[in-house]
Amino acid sequence: MNLTPADSLISALTSRNAPERPAPKTPGAFFSPDPGTPVTPGVASVSQLNAKLSEYMSPSDLKKVKEAYRFSDEMHLGQMRVSGEPYISHPIAVAEICADWKLDAQAIMAALLHDVMEDQDVKKEELIERFGAPVAALVDGLSKLEKIEFQSQVEAQAENFRKMLLAMARDVRVILIKLADRLHNMRTLGSMKPEKKRRIAGETMEVYVPIAHRLGLNNIYRELQDLSFSHLHPLRYKTLAKAVKAARGNRREVVSKIMESVKNTLLSADMQAQVYGREKTLYGIYRKMRSKQLSFSQVLDVYGFRIVVDNFAHCYVALGTLHALYKPMPGKFKDYIAIPKLNGYQSLHTTLIGPYGTPVEFQIRTQEMHRVAESGVAAHWLYKDDENNLTDLQQRTHAWLQSLLDIQKQTGDSAEFLEHVKVDLFPDSVYVFTPKSKIIALPRGATALDFAYSIHTDVGDQTVATRINHEHAPLRTELRNGDIVEIITSASSRPSPTWLTFVRTGKARSAIRHHLRTINLSESIELGALLLGQALAALNLDSTIPEPTMERLLNESSARSLEELHADIGIGKRMAALVARHIMGLNDTMGQPLQARITGTSKDVVIKLDPVIIYGSDGVAVQLGQCCLPIPGDKITGQLKRDQGLLVHSQECDVARRHRDKEPERWIDVVWGTDLNRRxxxxxxxxxxxxxxxxxxxxxxxxxxxxxxxxxxxxxxxxxxxxxxxxxxxxxxxxxxxxxxxxxxxxxxxxxxxxxxxxxxxxxx
Missing domain, CATH: 3.30.70.260 (ACT domain)
Structure with missing residues (x-):
């Protein structure tokens, strides 16, 4: 089963991958059991959780966690996992993973309670009364929207995804608990049916893995990758595992020789350091074999070692010492200490030619860098109100989470929000500089216009030109590592619909769409009214819609007013032909179920509309295609593009031909008007x-x-x-x-x- 990133993003973060069946169970005990309370058999992790929490929690916090456990155990009474374990074993395991990150009592309580609202219909008000508002907010952020009616399953899943991400933006502990939840479910996926394993593993690989990477949770990131790989491609996983085990024994001598040489060299330089081998994950080996068309032996020829030193300066001293021991490979050095990765990762990376001509990879870092590299944002999970006290990693994460809130403010619906955010979940980063030498990290493929919006929405909206490395360049220019980018603005400049064709980041895309929807609303309403009127006339319907029909139409289309409906048509979000057919169905069959009236897509609706007249000065709602630049006298055609309005092409345009073959329902006839008083x-x-x-x-x-x-x-x-x-x-x-x-x-x-x-x-x- 091949899941695309878009498919998985829509469907992920909402699935339940631990179905339960009712069975009698005895409430379990936690920490110091009350006299006479029986202990749940088979839940061995209770004592482990107790031990981990006791290392850093006060007795009063332990007492609160105990109360949360008892309540969760009582609520899940009778539930069993597919594996046969009592369901309470799952919340305990999730809490234990969170305890490894030393999360606070509120987070541990939420981990224990994370399924009670969704499974047992416990109200948020009850959780507030029992455990306080912060815990209830965390649990609510982890729960799906079960009781709301949506027009489609896709809309419901997208809205659940938005709910969780916005809760994460307000409190990063939400996603930490969610990742712990998914990690335990992946570890216990063996009892599922094969098709369900593949679906859940696909969701994990496409959604949770990039989120873990984005937050710098490298341990979780690597484990989720390997677990997903083992369920998506079990035979390949087993074959690689067997080959790695054999190769490990065959190459032990080479690894030992490199290890001994490096340790002796560092000691001779009077440097205290920990040196240990770094074995590639099975999925890392598989991905490299696939992407670079390498054999198994070629991938394993690259050995990995990690050197952990006691301070920042020794990182560079160790680098020089290693370069004196083995010759470095040209172009294989990266300084992630001076310029950290987007998720806060810091290390020096270098590849050297070791014994027998073998390439050897080294990562050099301090203890603190190592801790952040393994635990990411969980190493400094607690947010403070004062941004001046945030660590660099917290500031980076805070900026990304804040961007989610910015996108939410500018976005019309959950599916659109999802579209913007999914781009930022796969940030193969590029690092560029402002004229004042401030480093800005952007997703690879980002343009100069994305850079402008990353500075501030107002800067992006007012951009007129850019200079890259002190030379003029188009706004659509893709940025490369090390570029110095300067943005030129004008107070009279406004976003153009054509910008949507080349911006890369969710923040830029949502800001442009927000502007086109609001500032140019009157133009979109006028165009939408024209298109709907023509579609109704083609069906021999009066353009004046009866009041009962109008009320029903607005309710079923989730539009707040007729003007909003016209605006949606004008920007291409809704199709005039479909809305007209819907109105006809409402007029004819007011008593029939909605599903019977609007089944099918716009491809099924064939309505011949009169051509729309183009004057060339129609405003932002009507644009001339930059791909072909039609002029009066050319035969033209119109494309209704989502959130861009009507885009006019020459009929000879190759781009138009390709798009028309893919989405014929989005094309309408257009003609030039007369008295065109412009050039x-x-x-x-x-x-x-x-x-x-x-x-x-x-x-x-x-x-x-x-x-x-x-x-x-x-x-x-x-x-x-x-x-x-x-x-x-x-x-x-x-x-x-x-x-x-x-x-x-x-x-x-x-x-x-x-x-x-x-x-x-x-x-x-």
Missing amino acids: FDCRVIVLVTNERGVLARVAAEIGESDANITFVGMDEDQDSIMTQLRFTVQVEDRVHLARMMRNVRSITGVTRILRERGQWSNPTN
Whole structure:
């Protein structure tokens, strides 16, 4: 079963992977049992949890945890896991994992109680009364929305996901408990049916693994990866495990020799350090074999060692000592101490050529760095109100969690929120600098415009241009490690719908969509009303909708008003043809169930609409496609893009053809209006002889033809006999363009001129 990241993100974080069946059970004991209270057989982890909590909790906190355990045990009375264990063993195991991170009493109590609201219908008010508001809030954040009716299962799952992430943004302990919950469920997945194992493992790999990595929980991250791999591909897992076991014995001599040499070298440098081997995880081996097309023996030729020293300076001293012992491989050194990873990870990484020509990987770090590398945000889980007291790792995590709240404020629905956040769960990071040398971490593939929005939403909204490494560059330019990025803003600038085609981060995408929905609301309402009116007319329905039908329509579409419904149509969020067919069904069958009236997709609804008239100055709700830049005289077609309104393409546009094949229901007929009192951008290529003055002659002739030049570029190869000049010019229509091209073609040195419909990188765009 192959789950895409999008599929898994929609369906994950909501599944129950420990089904239970009723069976008689005796309430268990915890810590010091009350006299006469029998001990639950088979729950051995109670004593282990007690021992772990006693190491760092006060007697008063232990008493509170005991009360939470008793209540949970009572509520889960009669529940059994598929494995046959009493259900209470699961909350205890989750609490034990949280105790390894030394979470506080409130978190441990929430871990013990995390299923009582969902399974036993315990109300939040009761938890507040018994255990306090903070514990109740944690449990509520971990519980699904069981009692709310949603239009679809996808919507319900997306809303549950949003609920948990927002609870996590307010209190990071929510996700720590959730990850502990999923880890124990993965450890005990053996009793499930194979198809359910694969589904849960797929969700874990696509959702929980990246969340654990994003928060720097490397131990959990690696274990969840291997557990998921073992259930997704059990035969491959067993084969690799067997091969690794054999290889470990065969290569023990090489590893021992490297270990001994490194220890002796560090001792001779009078440095106290712990040196130990670092074995690759089975999934890490499998992923490297697949991605780089390597054999098993080639992957295992890279040995790993970790060196833990006592202070920051010794990290670099140890690095120099190792480079004197073995030769470093060029391009294989990374300094994650000076520039930590997005999740707070710090270490020096270097690859050396060891004995027998074997590549050897070393990680060098301090004890504190090692603790953070293994436990991530759980090493400093407690948030303080004063941001000045936060550690660097806390500040990074706090900034990411805060961005979730920012996206929530700008997002219309749970599915859209999910779409924005899922991008940030897979951040293969790139590190860039502000002009003042501040480091900004962004997901790989992020553009200069993403950088602007990462600084502040207002900066992104007002961006007009950018300089990368002190040179002008397009806003769509993908950033690379080490780039110095400067943003140029203007108070009069506003976001363009075309920005949505190249921004990478959830924060930028949600901010742009929020602006398009609110600032340009009147344009979207006007376009939506026009499209709906045409769709109703095509069905011989009056555009004035009866009051009872209107009330029912708004209720069933979750729209608060007719204007909101029109706006949704205008930005492409709803299809006018489907809404019109829905209205017809309401008029005809008010007594019939909703499902019988609106079954099917927009592909099933064929309604011939009158063409929408395009004047070229229709505002943000109607945009001309940058891929083909249609001008009056071109045959055109319209695409209703989600949250971008109506995008107008030339009928000859290759991009339009591809999209129309995929989503034919989103395309409508459009025609040019009359009295177009404006000019339109158009791209042309001029092939000229590479001689002095040719550019000036061409530019002058374009001006003489009453066309305005907005962009000019040329080939970088100045030694070529021929060169291409590329212009973006503003013309009135195809007749004006043809006249200009005819005049330019007559210039001495011009070999050819043609209209270009592909898209260029324009520094002003």
